[in-house]
Amino acid sequence: MTTGRRMGRAAVVVSAGILLSRVLGLVRNAAVAGLLGDTTAGDLYQAAFVIPDLLFYLMAGGYLSVTFIPILSSAMAKGDEEDAWRAFAVIAKVVAGVMAALTVVTFVLAPQFVRVVFERLPGLTGGELALSGADLDQLTGLMRIVLPAQFFFMLGSLLMGVQYARDRFLIPTLAPIVYNIGIILGGLIAWGMGAEGPAGFLWGALGGAIAGNFALQVVGARRVGLRWVRVRGLRHPALGEYLAMALPLMIGQSIAVLDEQFVRIASQWGDEGTIATLGLARALNMVPVGLLAQAAGVAAYPTLARLFAEGRRDEMRATLGRALRMVVFLGGLATAGILAASQPAVVVAYQRGAFGSDATVATASALALFALAIPFWGGHQLLGRAFYAQRRMWVPVGIGTAAALVSLPVYVWANERIGSHGIALASTIGIALYATGLGITWFRGHPDGREVLATLARTTVATIAAAAVGWLAVSGTTGPIESAGFARSALGLAVGAVVVVAAYGAVSRLLRSPELGMLRHGRNKVRGTKYEE
Numbered sequence: 001m002t003t004g005r006r007m008g009r010a011a012v013v014v015s016a017g018i019l020l021s022r023v024l025g026l027v028r029n030a031a032v033a034g035l036l037g038d039t040t041a042g043d044l045y046q047a048a049f050v051i052p053d054l055l056f057y058l059m060a061g062g063y064l065s066v067t068f069i070p071i072l073s074s075a076m077a078k079g080d081e082e083d084a085w086r087a088f089a090v091i092a093k094v095v096a097g098v099m100a101a102l103t104v105v106t107f108v109l110a111p112q113f114v115r116v117v118f119e120r121l122p123g124l125t126g127g128e129l130a131l132s133g134a135d136l137d138q139l140t141g142l143m144r145i146v147l148p149a150q151f152f153f154m155l156g157s158l159l160m161g162v163q164y165a166r167d168r169f170l171i172p173t174l175a176p177i178v179y180n181i182g183i184i185l186g187g188l189i190a191w192g193m194g195a196e197g198p199a200g201f202l203w204g205a206l207g208g209a210i211a212g213n214f215a216l217q218v219v220g221a222r223r224v225g226l227r228w229v230r231v232r233g234l235r236h237p238a239l240g241e242y243l244a245m246a247l248p249l250m251i252g253q254s255i256a257v258l259d260e261q262f263v264r265i266a267s268q269w270g271d272e273g274t275i276a277t278l279g280l281a282r283a284l285n286m287v288p289v290g291l292l293a294q295a296a297g298v299a300a301y302p303t304l305a306r307l308f309a310e311g312r313r314d315e316m317r318a319t320l321g322r323a324l325r326m327v328v329f330l331g332g333l334a335t336a337g338i339l340a341a342s343q344p345a346v347v348v349a350y351q352r353g354a355f356g357s358d359a360t361v362a363t364a365s366a367l368a369l370f371a372l373a374i375p376f377w378g379g380h381q382l383l384g385r386a387f388y389a390q391r392r393m394w395v396p397v398g399i400g401t402a403a404a405l406v407s408l409p410v411y412v413w414a415n416e417r418i419g420s421h422g423i424a425l426a427s428t429i430g431i432a433l434y435a436t437g438l439g440i441t442w443f444r445g446h447p448d449g450r451e452v453l454a455t456l457a458r459t460t461v462a463t464i465a466a467a468a469v470g471w472l473a474v475s476g477t478t479g480p481i482e483s484a485g486f487a488r489s490a491l492g493l494a495v496g497a498v499v500v501v502a503a504y505g506a507v508s509r510l511l512r513s514p515e516l517g518m519l520r521h522g523r524n525k526v527r528g529t530k531y532e533e
Contacts, residue, residue, distance in 0.1 A: 017173020022287040024180035026349050029283050031187055036198060037354025038273030038362070040135060045198035046279040048142040049205075050264050051113050055106055056150045057258065059099055067245040068161035070305050070391060071238050076165065077309055085229045087238030092158055094234060094242075099154045107147055110140045117265060145202040149209035156213035159221040164302050171220030175212040182208020245393050258404055259427055266411045270420035277359055278423060281366035284349055288334035289377045296327045297381035304389040316389070321448040322518065324382050325455040329515035331375030332459035333466070333504050338371035340470025341496035343481050344489035351489075357481060362420075364481075369424035375459060376428075379435035383442050399437040403430055455515060462507040470500035 036042040068091065075084035106113060114136050160172040186204015263282055267275040300323050307316035338345065342364040351360045384396040407430035414422030414429075443449025478484040478492035508516050 017170070017177065018290045021173070021176040021180060022290050024177055024184070025283060026287065028180045028183050028187075029280055030350055030352070031184055032198075032201060033276075033280055033350040033355040033359075034353030035187065035191055035196075036276070037356075038276045038359040039354065040272055041197055042273060042276030043267075044135065044139055044142055045201060046264055046267075046275045047118060047139055048146055048198065048202055050261055051106065051110075051117060051143055052147045052150050054117075054261055055102055055147075056153055057261075059095070059102070059150075059154060067242055067388070067393075068158055069165050069302060070245070070309070070389065071241050072162065072165040073302070073305055073309055075238075081225065082229070085227050086231055086236055088158065088162065088226065089229050089231045090234055090236040090239050091242050092155065093231075094239065095154055095158060096151070099151050103148060103151055107144055110144055110147075111137075114140045114143065118268065142198060142202055145199060146205050149206045149213075152209045152214035156209075156217045159214075159217035159226070162221040162226050163217070163224055166224040167302060168220065168224050171216060171223070174216060178212025178216060179205070179208035182206075182211060245388075245391060259430060262404075262407065262411060262430070263423055263427055266415060266423045266426070267420065269415050269423075273359065273362075274420045277363045278366050278420065280350060281346075281363045281424065282370055282427070284345065284363075284367055285338065285370035285374070288331075288338070288371075288374055292327055292330050292334060292374070293378035293381040296323055296378060297385050300382060301385040301389065304386055308389045316386075317446070317448060320382060320386050321451065324379060324452055325515055326518055327378030327382060328375045328452070328455050329459055329508075329513065329519075331378045332463040333501070335371045335374045336463045336466035336470060336504055337497060337500045338374075339368055339463075339467035340500050341474045341493050342367045342371070344474060344478050344484065344492040344496070347481070347484055347489035348486060348493060351486070361481060366421050366424040369421060369428055373428040373431040375456070376432045376435035380431065380438055383435065383438035386442060387438070395441060396438060399441065400434050403434040403437060406430070406433060455513070458508065458511045458513050461511060462504050462513070465507045466500045466504035469503040470496045473499040 032042065032045060036045055068088075071087055071091075072084050075081070075087060118136055118139065119132065156175060160175070163169070163172050183201050183204040186207060187198075187201035190200020190203070260282065263278055264275060267278045270278075300319070304316055304320065307313075307319065343360065346360045346364045346367060350363065351357065380396075384400075387393070387395045407426060410429055411423060411426040414426040416422070418425060439449065439452065443452065474492045474496040477495045478488050484492070505516070
């Protein structure tokens with residue numbers, strides 16, 4: 001199977017899975033918004049994930065598949081499958097042992113961690129916080145519910161890496177789907193039994209992590225040949241390789257990894273409900289990010305790692321360049337759509353029950369600012385994986401850590417000058433800095449960089465034009481947000497989608513964007529036919 005066909009099929013599978021996952025994510029967030037609203041209960045739900053997620057990122061959990069795929073690919077390229085399973089067993093033992101120990105410690109010291117993260121750190125800037133006193137005591141108990149889920153996320157990431165190395169993507173894409181179903185069912189069942197508050201959603205998250213991210217992935221990994229090989233001790237070269245790649249990610253956490261936590265922690269500077277509204281806005285923005293950026297990164301990474309391992313460096317660079325330009329181009333379209341229709345999108349997704357029109361306006365404004373980063377999310381997902389494929393972990397880690405450090409004062413400054421929406425703007429600035437730094441480093445002195453810059457310039461023009469035309473069409477359809485309602489907002493979304501796509505395509509044609517040709521030939525690309533620009 002050709003490289004283009006392999007990547008195309010992988011992208012289709014991953015995109016379809018992510019689409020279903022994001023749809024369920026919207027249902028999940030709609031349930032959370034409708035039952036908890038922009039209240040302290042909504043804030044507590046969002047905040048309960050902060051410390052567990054930080055623990056997951058501290059262990060480089062989000063990158064376990066990234067670090068494990070080159071190790072497995074190398075062993076399989078040598079035809080030594082038995083050694084590949086020994087490598088898995090050794091690394092799994094270390095990951096499981098360390099994560100179990102950290103989970104126990106965090107569970108015991110939960111009150112202290114909660115005070116540091118939600119009282120002392122935000123309190124450094126002075127002023128009243130959204131959460132304090134009894135809220136923090138309740139948050140400790142809620143955090144302890146969802147904390148063990150990280151253990152199953154970690155092992156699940158390794159099991160997904162086994163499947164990715166075999167070019168199997170279907171079962172890994174089911175993990176977030178099952179996870180979201182667990183959260184929805186947990187919240188609705190608890191509410192139906194009269195247990196109001198966020199606890200039911202968190203119990204559902206734990207169940208979803210066990211079922212989708214672990215148990216299901218065991219089945220998937222065994223289907224592609226994984227066997228548990230008993231190994232004595234921890235002596236295996238793969239462990240050293242894993243640590244060499246994972247330690248940089250543990251030591252230097254990038255802005256992409258910490259962005260969600262920065263937003264949640266900084267949101268405490270706002271009024272009651274700010275954590276909830278910013279969290280919901282970011283979650284809605286992550287729908288197109290997942291469909292474009294995450295799908296492209298997951299689908300491309302095994303191919304990039306294989307091309308590098310086989311010494312096909314020019315093909316690797318060309319493959320990355322085409323994927324990057326396409327992601328930036330489609331990311332601009334997604335940004336234009338959200339800028340044009342952020343308010344009706346929030347009405348359709350969230351406005352019901354305890355989530356009223358005031359919360360809609362606040363969430364939509366933040367969503368528009370988050371959306372400016374969509375093309376940059378796509379850029380860093382692909383560029384970061386290109387460095388990982390070359391096992392140059394320190395490059396994206398160093399750039400990402402620098403971007404994170406620069407972003408910290410930006411969060412403070414933007415919040416003081418703009419208010420809570422400045423937090424969304426700071427998030428966008430941080431992601432843009434990270435992607436830009438990666439791009440400059442990767443393309444330095446290479447002509448492919450000029451092509452990507454040209455794509456970004458054309459995309460910017462098309463995005464601004466399509467967003468302006470789309471906003472006029474949407475506003476004329478929905479009218480004032482206070483009286484729009486679900487039906488009129490849904491109609492506004494449909495009208496906006498048609499107008500934005502048409503305007504974006506028209507401007508791109510005027511600018512002679514070659515990405516339009518690449519998009520038209522996408523079906524042939526998936527089938528493995530050659531496309532020349």
